[in-house]
Amino acid sequence: MTSIKGMESMPVGFRFRPTDEELVGHYLRLKVEGNDSQFHVIPEVNVCKWEPSDLPKFSVIKSDDQEWFFFSPRDYKSSNSNRTNRATKSGYWKVTGKDRKIKAKGTDDVIGTKKTLVFHRGRVRDGVRTNWVMHEYQSIVTLPRQVGGVHVNALNLVHT
DSSP: OOOOTTGGGOOTTOOOOOOHHHIIIIIIHHHHHTOOSSOOSSOBOOGGGSOGGGGGGGOSSOOSSSEEEEEEEOOBSSTTOOOBOOBOSSEEEEEEEEEEEEEOTTSOOEEEEEEEEEEEESOGGGOEEEEEEEEEEEESSSOOOOBTTBOEEEEEEEEO
């Protein structure tokens, strides 16, 4: 995947810091609609196929910030299940807190949801919490685009 046009010539100090509303209402919407080919700011990576520390190398935007953005297909525990598989080889992503609603700017229209997940090393019964946090965004305005039979979500990975 190539970087966005002109990314090499961005001014000193440029940061990619989209709001929750911009992630869902713009980037994820374009991805769901299949219109994201003009800008490759957020690459598609199956985050559960990689350990959190391996993911930053896939980021299109290179910076010293401890924050990266990806689209990731949703992986289900089985073909007839709605339960999401968030396990990697060495651990799992655990949902913490309640889903938060994301509203369109200037309105009360809910356009998506945001989940917070924390990576734990080991398996569920004896997992050890780490400093890796992931925010998972899902659009509820448009039906999710099917990619290889799975939904696509926007993810914001942060190392604290």
